[in-house]
Structure formats: C-alpha cells, structure tokens
Amino acid sequence: MNDFDAVDPLAHVRKLFDLDDDVVYLDGNSLGAPPRAVAERMQEVVRQQWGRRLIRSWSEGWWEAPQRVGDKVGRLIGAAPGQVVVGDSTSVNIFKALMAAVRGTDRAEIVVDAGTFPTDGYIARSVASLTGLELRPAPLDALELSDATAVVLLNHVDYRTGRLADMAALTGQAHAVGAKVVWDLCHSAGVLPIELDALGVDLAVGCTYKFLNGGPGSPAFIYVPTAAQPTFRQPLTGWTGHRAPFAMAESYEPDPGVAQARCGTPDILSMLALDAALDVWDEVSLVDVRTKGLKLTAYFRSLVEDLPGVEVITPSDDWRGHQISLRHPDAAEVMRELIARDVIGDHRPPDVLRFGFAPLYVRYSDVERAARTLAEVLAS
Numbered sequence: 496m497n498d499f500d501a502v503d504p505l506a507h508v509r510k511l512f513d514l515d516d517d518v519v520y521l522d523g524n525s526l527g528a529p530p531r532a533v534a535e536r537m538q539e540v541v542r543q544q545w546g547r548r549l550i551r552s553w554s555e556g557w558w559e560a561p562q563r564v565g566d567k568v569g570r571l572i573g574a575a576p577g578q579v580v581v582g583d584s585t586s587v588n589i590f591k592a593l594m595a596a597v598r599g600t601d602r603a604e605i606v607v608d609a610g611t612f613p614t615d616g617y618i619a620r621s622v623a624s625l626t627g628l629e630l631r632p633a634p635l636d637a638l639e640l641s642d643a644t645a646v647v648l649l650n651h652v653d654y655r656t657g658r659l660a661d662m663a664a665l666t667g668q669a670h671a672v673g674a675k676v677v678w679d680l681c682h683s684a685g686v687l688p689i690e691l692d693a694l695g696v697d698l699a700v701g702c703t704y705k706f707l708n709g710g711p712g713s714p715a716f717i718y719v720p721t722a723a724q725p726t727f728r729q730p731l732t733g734w735t736g737h738r739a740p741f742a743m744a745e746s747y748e749p750d751p752g753v754a755q756a757r758c759g760t761p762d763i764l765s766m767l768a769l770d771a772a773l774d775v776w777d778e779v780s781l782v783d784v785r786t787k788g789l790k791l792t793a794y795f796r797s798l799v800e801d802l803p804g805v806e807v808i809t810p811s812d813d814w815r816g817h818q819i820s821l822r823h824p825d826a827a828e829v830m831r832e833l834i835a836r837d838v839i840g841d842h843r844p845p846d847v848l849r850f851g852f853a854p855l856y857v858r859y860s861d862v863e864r865a866a867r868t869l870a871e872v873l874a875s
C-alpha cells in the first residue's frame with residue numbers, strides 16, 4: 496500500500512463506493528461514482544415504495560423530498576434548513592435565479608465571469624435579452640462592477656482550469672456596489688467547506704451528479720436564503736411551487752418558503768438515488784475532504800508537471816478545486832490512450848486534459864498510477 500494511503504483518514508470511505516479496484520477513476524468532477532447504498536435504496540424505492548405503496552408514496556415522503564434532500568445538500572454548503580430545494584437541472588435553476596435577481600431592477604447589466612461554463616453564459620444571455628439588460632462577460636480579476644450592475648453570475652471553480660474563486664471577496668465586491676451575486680457551485684459542492692449563509696450570498700445553484708455522486712442526470716439544487724424568500728419571484732410558476740398545490744386554484748400564489756423555487760413534478764427515482772448517495776457525508780468532515788483534495792492534486796501535479804509537452808494550467812496555490820488540468824497539443828489522443836489503459840479522466844477541446852480527484856474514493860496509489868501511465872503514453 497502507498498505510504499500516504501496507509502495514513503489517509505478517509506481511506507475507509509472508498510469501501511462505501513462500488514468501484515473496480517483496477518480502474519483509476521479521475522472523472523468524479525464530471526460524473527461521481529456510485530455509493531453502494533444507492534443500488535440497495537433504488538431496489539427499495541422501486542419495489543416497495545413504488546411497487547407496493549403505489550400512489551400513496553406521494554404522501555409518505557415523496558412530495559417533500561425536494562426540500563428534505565435540499566436540506567441535506569444545505570449542510571454541505573453552509574445553508575441552514577429551509578433554504579435549498581432540489582430539482583430541475585442547473586441550467587433551469589440558473590434561469591430561475593437570474594430572472595428573480597433582475598426582477599424590477601433599474602440597473603442595466605448582468606455580469607458573468609468570462610471563463611464560465613457555457614450553459615451559464617447561454618442562459619444569462621437569454622435572461623438579458625428577455626429583460627432588456629446587457630450581458631457583460633468579464634475576467635474574474637477585473638469584473639469592474641458598478642451601480643449599473645444588477646447581478647453577477649460566477650462559477651466557484653472554473654470547469655476548465657480548476658481555479659477556485661474567492662467567494663468571500665467577490666460576494667463583498669458585488670454587495671459593495673449594491674449588486675446581487677449568484678454562485679454556480681457545480682465543481683465545489685461536497686468537496687470544500689462553503690459558507691453561503693455566513694457570507695450573505697444572494698442565490699446559488701449547483702448540480703449533484705459530480706462530487707455529490709447523485710448519478711447521471713440527478714437533479715440540481717437552488718439556494719434561496721430565508722431573508723430573500725418573501726421577495727424572491729422566479730418565472731417558472733409551475734404548480735409544485737404553489738402555496739397550496741392540491742387546491743388546484745385558478746391563479747398562482749407562490750409558496751412562502753423555498754418550495755416556491757420548485758416547478759413541476761420531481762423526478763423521484765433520481766432524487767432518492769441522490770438522497771442515498773448523500774449519506775456518505777455522514778461519515779466524513781468537509782475539512783478532511785478538502786485537505787485530502789489539496790494533497791491529491793498537489794501530488795499529481797508534482798509527478799506530471801515536468802513531463803514533455805505538458806503545461807499545468809491549474810493554480811499551484813490553494814486557490815484551486817479538486818482537479819488538475821493540463822494543456823497538451825495532442826490532448827484528445829492522449830486521453831483516448833489513457834482511457835484504453837483504464838485511467839479515466841476527460842478532455843476539453845481543444846487541448847485540455849482534466850483529471851478530477853474525488854477525495855472520498857481516489858487513492859494516492861491512483862495518483863501514482865495515473866502519472867506513470869501518462870508518462871508512458873507521452874513517451875510512446
């Protein structure tokens with residue numbers, strides 16, 4: 496056993512995941528691995544809750560699942576209960592959040608970080624054109640916010656480079672000019688301590704299929720702080736966000752709490768797979784997870800940074816998430832070769848190789864094998 500694995504306080508957590516021992520999985524930042532408990536729970540949900548209880552299950556826990564599972568996500572992102580709801584996709588939740596943030600504003604612009612994940616930029620552009628505001632992409636280090644800025648949409652971790660944004664400083668910068676801030680936590684939820692309540696973040700969204708291991712296409716989340724709920728108005732006024740959905744009233748009246756961020760019928764199978772996956776966090780502290788993530792990424796970096804043709808584009812200081820991104824002219828080909836050798840990362844065009852290090856199940860021995868295999872591929 497690798498020396499670092501022998502003293503890893505999270506080493507036992509890998510056993511909670513259904514993973515092949517001879518595969519090095521470094522793509523948990525795209526699709527997390529399945530916790531073992533998920534398959535068992537899905538059997539129970541399909542056979543018992545759906546099969547035996549049939550429609551009665553809606554009143555035996557299904558209806559409230561988006562808020563209940565939302566509270567579990569909330570514990571991982573520094574949100575007290577009653578402020579997070581799970582449902583829809585990140586893209587849809589970005590739309591709800593931005594539309595709510597600019598509603599009634601007399602300000603002229605929406606700002607998005609220039610390196611944003613594409614869907615955030617696409618949705619922000621739609622919101623701008625629907626509301627008559629300008630969309631201004633700006634570099635994270637020079638956002639140049641002003642009293643014309645209604646809202647800033649920021650990625651906590653840059654999906655391409657792995658750079659971690661300073662949530663405290665940037666939230667403060669937006670608030671200093673009276674702008675709101677919406678954070679996209681897709682690449683940070685579950686792997687580092689986040690303090691949404693303490694920082695006074697206005698709104699946040701994120702997916703659950705990456706480091707939260709909810710499964711392919713598992714529902715996303717949206718954070719609406721208690722203080723903002725009375726004035727939060729999102730445009731997708733579906734019946735499940737109604738104050739009294741089963742009254743079947745003619746007109747829409749939003750739920751007074753976070754449930755107003757719901758829209759249509761929740762995807763219960765995916766939601767309950769996520770519910771089971773989140774139980775893994777009962778076993779770990781986010782501080783340990785973050786510490787291990789920094790160590791894994793530092794170790795990988797030290798082993799690959801001098802390889803021929805490789806340029807590391809992930810920051811070397813602690814302002815990084817749990818991935819290392821390398822630039823290489825033959826990135827697509829190199830990743831194909833790595834995957835053929837059971838070392839799984841991913842490639843982002845044109846020339847970026849991404850390796851994600853999910854601290855709950857990635858071992859230091861995986862880091863060594865990935866680096867060794869990369870060296871072999873580059874030499875061949």
Ligand SMILES: Cc1ncc(COP(=O)(O)O)c(C=O)c1O
Nearest residue numbers: 584585586612614654679681702
């Ligand atoms: C930062 C970020 N935002 C959003 C998304 C995707 O959003 P959706 O869940 O709507 O597909 C991703 C997916 O990789 C992402 O990395």
